[in-house]
Amino acid sequence: MNCILCGKCLEVCPLLRATNREELSPRAKADLATLLKNGELPLSGEDVAGLTGLCLGCRRCRDKCPQGVDVPALVADLRAAHPDFRSWLWKTWLKRARELWPSSSLAAKLIPEKFQPERLAPFLKALALLEGGPHIVPFVNIRELPDHKGEAMLLFSGCTARYVQGHWRKTAEKLLSAMNIELRKDKFECCGIGLESAGFGADAGKMREKNVQTWRKAGKPKIVTLCVSCHKGLTGYSGCFKNPEEALQWTEALTPISELLFDGRYVLSENTPARVGYHRPCHAPKNDTDHTLLTAVLGERLRSHDGRECCGFGGIMQLGAPELCARVNARCRQSLEGAGVVLTGCSACAAQLTATAPEGIRVGHWLEILKTP
Amino acid sequence: MENLTPEQETFLADLFPSDALLLRPEQTAVFSTDASRLRAAPLAVVRPKNREQVAELLHWAHSERIPIYPRARGTGTVGNAVPAKPGIVISMLAMNRILDIDDRDFVAVVEPGVVTGDLQRTVSERNMFYPPDPASSGFSTVGGNVSTCAGGLRAVKYGVTRDYVLGLEAILPGGRALRSGGRAHKDVVGLDLTRLFVGSAGKLGVITELTLKLLPKPETTASVLAGFPDIRRAMDGAAAIFRAGMLPAALEFMDKATLTALDIAGTSPLPKEAQAALLVRVDGSEAVVNAETDRLQAALQKARPVHLMTGRDENEEALWDVRRGISPASFHLKPDKLGEDIAVPRGKVAEAVEGVHAIAAKYNLTIMCFGHLGDGNIHVNTMYNASWPEEADNAAMAKGEIFRLALSLGGSISGEHGTGLTKAAYVDLQLDADQQALMADIKRIFDPHGIMNPGKGW
Numbered sequence: 001m002n003c004i005l006c007g008k009c010l011e012v013c014p015l016l017r018a019t020n021r022e023e024l025s026p027r028a029k030a031d032l033a034t035l036l037k038n039g040e041l042p043l044s045g046e047d048v049a050g051l052t053g054l055c056l057g058c059r060r061c062r063d064k065c066p067q068g069v070d071v072p073a074l075v076a077d078l079r080a081a082h083p084d085f086r087s088w089l090w091k092t093w094l095k096r097a098r099e100l101w102p103s104s105s106l107a108a109k110l111i112p113e114k115f116q117p118e119r120l121a122p123f124l125k126a127l128a129l130l131e132g133g134p135h136i137v138p139f140v141n142i143r144e145l146p147d148h149k150g151e152a153m154l155l156f157s158g159c160t161a162r163y164v165q166g167h168w169r170k171t172a173e174k175l176l177s178a179m180n181i182e183l184r185k186d187k188f189e190c191c192g193i194g195l196e197s198a199g200f201g202a203d204a205g206k207m208r209e210k211n212v213q214t215w216r217k218a219g220k221p222k223i224v225t226l227c228v229s230c231h232k233g234l235t236g237y238s239g240c241f242k243n244p245e246e247a248l249q250w251t252e253a254l255t256p257i258s259e260l261l262f263d264g265r266y267v268l269s270e271n272t273p274a275r276v277g278y279h280r281p282c283h284a285p286k287n288d289t290d291h292t293l294l295t296a297v298l299g300e301r302l303r304s305h306d307g308r309e310c311c312g313f314g315g316i317m318q319l320g321a322p323e324l325c326a327r328v329n330a331r332c333r334q335s336l337e338g339a340g341v342v343l344t345g346c347s348a349c350a351a352q353l354t355a356t357a358p359e360g361i362r363v364g365h366w367l368e369i370l371k372t373p
Numbered sequence: 374m375e376n377l378t379p380e381q382e383t384f385l386a387d388l389f390p391s392d393a394l395l396l397r398p399e400q401t402a403v404f405s406t407d408a409s410r411l412r413a414a415p416l417a418v419v420r421p422k423n424r425e426q427v428a429e430l431l432h433w434a435h436s437e438r439i440p441i442y443p444r445a446r447g448t449g450t451v452g453n454a455v456p457a458k459p460g461i462v463i464s465m466l467a468m469n470r471i472l473d474i475d476d477r478d479f480v481a482v483v484e485p486g487v488v489t490g491d492l493q494r495t496v497s498e499r500n501m502f503y504p505p506d507p508a509s510s511g512f513s514t515v516g517g518n519v520s521t522c523a524g525g526l527r528a529v530k531y532g533v534t535r536d537y538v539l540g541l542e543a544i545l546p547g548g549r550a551l552r553s554g555g556r557a558h559k560d561v562v563g564l565d566l567t568r569l570f571v572g573s574a575g576k577l578g579v580i581t582e583l584t585l586k587l588l589p590k591p592e593t594t595a596s597v598l599a600g601f602p603d604i605r606r607a608m609d610g611a612a613a614i615f616r617a618g619m620l621p622a623a624l625e626f627m628d629k630a631t632l633t634a635l636d637i638a639g640t641s642p643l644p645k646e647a648q649a650a651l652l653v654r655v656d657g658s659e660a661v662v663n664a665e666t667d668r669l670q671a672a673l674q675k676a677r678p679v680h681l682m683t684g685r686d687e688n689e690e691a692l693w694d695v696r697r698g699i700s701p702a703s704f705h706l707k708p709d710k711l712g713e714d715i716a717v718p719r720g721k722v723a724e725a726v727e728g729v730h731a732i733a734a735k736y737n738l739t740i741m742c743f744g745h746l747g748d749g750n751i752h753v754n755t756m757y758n759a760s761w762p763e764e765a766d767n768a769a770m771a772k773g774e775i776f777r778l779a780l781s782l783g784g785s786i787s788g789e790h791g792t793g794l795t796k797a798a799y800v801d802l803q804l805d806a807d808q809q810a811l812m813a814d815i816k817r818i819f820d821p822h823g824i825m826n827p828g829k830g831w
């Protein structure tokens with residue numbers, strides 16, 4: 001569908017809100033993609049890719065657009081058509097997660113001098129903190145968990161929980177086993193969402209294929225996710241199925257871990273902070289089950305801002321325009337002011353908010369607050 | 374003038390450092406168009422942060438005779454923000470501070486680039502209310518709303534943007550600052566220069582600050598959706614509401630073509646017998662709203678609706694989703710649309726809608742009528758297929774007839790969107806030569822060289 005320039009997407013773009021630069025808006029990107037395709041203006045593809053590449057990939061505009069215009073996909077196509085060093089770096093970073101992520105110093109070495117590594121300091125700090133910044137001391141006691149005896153499930157830990165934040169994965173595994181779930185070993189690849197937005201659709205496609213295969217081989221059980229961005233990535237697998245029924249089975253199989261925890265009973269311990277902030281990730285679905293669970297568990301103590309702000313992680317955009325990402329991040333932090341602990345359900349948000357948190361503020365995945373059996 | 378001279382470019386670069394000046398085609402592309410989808414390339418785009426920069430720019434542009442196009446979020450549908458002649462677009466989005474919200478004076482002082490929805494949210498947190506609510510309030514600005522005198526659903530009870538502008542600061546061509554009005558809710562001294570700016574579509578100067586009136590926030594709301602067998606009965610229902618002495622906070626209607634579109638889209642909760650509908654909202658304290666909802670239902674029953682639904686809280690929003698769904702649903706009828714927003718006296722709405730239906734029949738077109746019944750502002754959407762030449766011609770001819778119909782009923786060719794580029798050719802139908810000459814004289818006093826937003830209709 002074509003962009004009709006209605007401007008509805010302007011309401012949700014965190015980049016426009018933080019910068020007030022209309023040329024960075026989703027409408028500007030959609031318009032430029034059309035102009036370039038139709039050859040209507042003397043535009044250079046490279047310049048258009050450079051400008052439209054200033055996009056956080058949050059996908060909020062896509063969800064808002066009444067015409068079904070997918071701006072982040074247009075951006076990914078432009079990135080794919082005009083790759084540069086940053087794309088290479090990002091791709092390397094995502095594809096070699098196993099070796100690179102646990103060592104940010106190794107990642108730093110990938111960045112040549114001319115790219116002014118000092119500009120990328122916040123990004124590198126986020127990477128470093130992935131290794132394990134100051135963790136949250138758990139404060140929620142679990143009294144009872146629902147019984148899922150006899151149900152087999154697969155855990156989709158996601159790259160962060162697999163390679164650096166092993167304790168998220170361990171917590172998840174313990175919770176699932178306490179629910180008597182028969183857990184199959186996690187043999188999944190990366191969900192592909194980061195590669196796809198950066199313009200590496202083919203690489204992402206291969207990962208998708210493998211993931212669907214893994215699920216088929218396991219007998220198509222439920223897939224439990226920990227990270228809403230992975231979950232979002234997994235929901236975008238439309239082209240990978242044999243038929244619509246299988247596609248539906250896949251969608252129904254995807255289960256955020258928070259959904260499984262709904263029917264548990266939880267008690268707050270004495271060290272529970274008076275104010276706990278919740279950062280709603282851009283990739284959270286409309287029905288944000290993480291938030292519903294946390295509201296039920298924490299009650300009045302949970303302060304949720306209006307969910308409009310993005311953490312500013314931005315994926316590949318961090319490598320090109322860290323200053324702009326920092327402006328988006330500053331608004332987000334402002335909206336979380338006053339909370340001693342900030343929780344979220346997305347690995348990238350957790351990394352970004354940890355790296356930029358003021359002194360004394362603890363940030364983490366909400367799984368960290370649970371005292372596991 | 375095709376390009377800026379090197380001297381002009383240097384001047385702009387000095388005044389607007391770094392990313393506050395845009396010259397490259399990929400950067401300026403979006404500033405060449407707006408929601409009208411018309412397009413003309415600007416010579417440059419500048420992004421002031423303060424009034425001093427605007428004043429210096431207007432001083433310079435005045436002496437260089439360079440056209441200036443103020444622009445906010447570019448959501449206008451008639452092309453008012455399109456730089457029709459080569460000139461400089463001023464993006465006002467970086468001037469978006471809320472300077473003061475005062476719950477004793479009940480005023481807000483803001484820069485023009487504030488998004489209307491953000492202002493509404495902020496004052497609401499302080500238990501106050503900024504009523505003007507164009508459907509674009511989430512993504513358009515207060516400055517744009519004032520410059521177009523935007524209206525919305527609440528106009529029937531609360532009026533339009535004009536009714537909330539107490540004062541403003543504007544920079545005029547030459548760089549002079551005009552301050553008019555202020556925080557006092559009443560002021561009758563002198564000609565009302567503030568109002569002159571409301572709806573002036575950037576033709577007099579650049580607004581740099583606004584003082585807006587606020588109201589106490591209504592405690593709650595409730596809504597009723599009623600389906601009727603035909604448009605006359607729906608109008609009887611509306612008349613019964615007013616006759617009962619009620620003034621609803623919103624009173625919308627939908628005709629048969631509109632309900633058909635919603636039905637195809639699967640978003641109409643009404644039964645098939647409903648060929649016209651009213652959507653009504655009341656607001657106030659809990660007790661008042663409860664009582665008013667009962668009275669509203671009783672009044673509507675007099676017109677014998679085929680279906681009646683009442684909604685509070687989430688259910689109320691679901692009723693309004695029906696209204697919000699009209700625009701997307703319209704494309705289920707035909708791929709292209711000519712959207713007009715005629716206004717007629719409240720008592721003439723039924724006649725206007727029937728007149729439009731007759732025009733639709735004459736040209737064999739599908740025309741949807743819906744909108745703000747309470748204030749006589751009717752959205753007339755002619756649905757057609759632009760790739761069929763005959764249908765496209767018919768749609769264009771119908772447009773002229775629709776305007777003549779509105780005028781014959783004592784109305785206006787535009788109640789909200791203005792004339793800009795898309796309706797400039799029809800202004801003569803409504804304004805005679807004397808009126809237009811007087812307006813041109815007034816503009817000349819503010820803008821002797823005609824640099825402010827040239828090429829647009831009154």
Ligand SMILES: Cc1cc2nc3c(=O)[nH]c(=O)nc-3n(C[C@H](O)[C@H](O)[C@H](O)COP(=O)(O)OP(=O)(O)OC[C@H]3O[C@@H](n4cnc5c(N)ncnc54)[C@H](O)[C@@H]3O)c2cc1C
Pocket residue numbers: 006007407408442443444445446447448449450453454465485506507508509512513514515516517518519520521522523524525526573574575576578579580581789790826
């Ligand atoms: C989906 C949709 C729904 C809409 N619904 C409504 C509705 O319900 N009611 C309604 O009235 N309109 C509606 N509109 C039209 C539009 O949103 C309004 O006209 C709005 O007021 C424009 O605001 P903007 O910030 O986008 O201004 P722009 O479109 O950027 O500018 C509008 C005009 O204001 C001038 N201007 C802007 N800022 C200044 C300034 N600081 N000083 C001087 N001049 C200035 C511009 O030159 C231009 O002439 C709708 C549009 C869309 C796309």
Ligand code: SF4
Pocket residue numbers: 002003004005006007008009010026027030064065066067068069071
């Ligand atoms: S991308 Fe969609 S929402 Fe944004 S301006 Fe275009 S049509 Fe409207």
Ligand code: SF4
Pocket residue numbers: 012013014015016024025026029054055056057058059060061062071072
């Ligand atoms: S994906 Fe996010 S940052 Fe990118 S244009 Fe859309 S809303 Fe803006």
